[in-house]
Amino acid sequence: MTLNTIATIGAGQTAAVAARTLRRRGFDGKIVLIGDEPHAPYQRPPLSKEFLAGQEDRESLMLLPEAWREKQDVELLTGTAVTRIDTASAAIELSDGRSVSADAVLIATGGRPRTMPVTGPSPERVHYLRTIDDAERLAAQLRPGVRLTLIGGGFVGLEIAATAKGLGAEVTVLEADQVPLARILGSEVGEVCTRMHLDNGVAIRGGVRVATVATRPDDVLITLDNGEVIGTDVVVVGIGIVPNDEVAQASGLAVEGGILVNAHGQTAVPHIYAAGDVAARFSESAGRHVRVEHFDNASKQAAAAANSMLGRAGAVDAAHWFWSDQFGKNLQLVGSARYTELVLRGSAEDGEFTAFYLDDGIVRGAFALDRGEDIGVARELIGRAIGPARLADEEVDLYDLLDEDEEMVTV
Ligand SMILES: Cc1cc2nc3c(=O)[nH]c(=O)nc-3n(C[C@H](O)[C@H](O)[C@H](O)COP(=O)(O)OP(=O)(O)OC[C@H]3O[C@@H](n4cnc5c(N)ncnc54)[C@H](O)[C@@H]3O)c2cc1C
Incomplete structure (x- = not known):
């Protein structure tokens, strides 16, 4: 045609x-x-x-x-x-x-955004974030001292938490999983990210489920399924x-x-x-x-x-990659966090490391905290069998490992 x-x-x-x-x-x-x-x-x-x-x-x-x-x-x-x-x-x-x-x-x-029921007279206190207009409405309410509660501790929720904290808000994150981001990054790396938020003054509550959200003229009441009621000024729902x-x-x-x-x-x-x-x-x-x-x-x-x-070759099947920025730190994930062994290169305590996800000895993905330079080569290592000790050894140039794999498998 x-x-x-x-x-x-x-x-x-x-x-x-x-x-x-x-x-x-x-x-x-x-x-x-x-x-x-x-x-x-x-x-x-x-x-x-x-x-x-x-x-x-x-x-x-x-x-x-x-x-x-x-x-x-x-x-x-x-x-x-x-x-x-x-x-x-x-x-x-x-x-x-x-x-x-x-x-x-x-x-x-x-x-x-996936929504949840909200009752009461002040729906403008409850936000979702997908559009430029959503962002402007939310920004207008993020004043110093305002109590902001995020329902959902995924990437977007945690980015909002970090930004709001920087603007002087008192921030609480309510997350259904015990550890935010654990499902995407694994629990060890999720815990490192959670620690970064706690260290910056964000209150993180894992393993809690929100039952209802009710706005009042001057605040919002969030009721958990255990009956606990949390009062807040502004809510962002970030549940996917x-x-x-x-x-x-x-x-x-x-x-x-x-x-x-x-x-x-x-x-x-x-x-x-x-x-x-x-x-x-x-x-x-x-x-x-x-x-x-x-x-x-x-x-x-x-x-x-x-x-x-246009009739040109169009298929792509590259490993997935994304980034996030929180508290001045750059986070990147390439591939998948499917693993039986997690290998750290660098130091989680120092807030600068790359975690390699190995499944039965094969690299499946990598997460880097403030080490974006590792991600390009990590992408190339996906599907290869690389010895954990070599990956962890900072004396070893990751590019040299490209020649060392024992086998290359389909990811
Ligand atoms: C707050 C936020 C932060 C993010 N941060 C990151 C990040 O750090 N890293 C990352 O990798 N990704 C991030 N993402 C995800 C990334 O922005 C999306 O993956 C990307 O925008 C997807 O592009 P898209 O064109 O598929 O959809 P969109 O950008 O959503 O565009 C779809 C458009 O289609 C319109 N539309 C829908 N239905 C109709 C219709 N029937 N008729 C006409 N128009 C219609 C929509 O209104 C919208 O304008 C973020 C997303 C959000 C919301």
């Missing part, structure tokens, strides 16, 4: 990278980005970090500045929700009754996201915890693709569909889908 028009549904990170890739690869047809937010595509990672702290403004978050869009002739429809795609014609139906026709479509609708897969469902595409796509990002309808937080992509190495909620994954999948639309 001749490609005259390519459209994205959603105008976030994935859509922006897809548009850039299409133009870089020489696609000179029409590109239309259709997003329901009133904003041009922007980066979300700073929303819990520099932007929330007031160190960055809206302009600095923008991914496709107006001048670039004009020069590259990329059309942007903001404030425009898509309801359905007619899969036979690829006509994209909008909520206002109009439609946009395209020869290929990328569904890049991301996710939205759900994929925005309704457009795919309404269009008859397969959805199972995300939109099912092959390694190239393609759905069962060849001219309809999905990528980013909403997509469950088939990973050959994992042997199943995997949905990932990270910036790097969104960018890689977007580029893969754009390449594939």
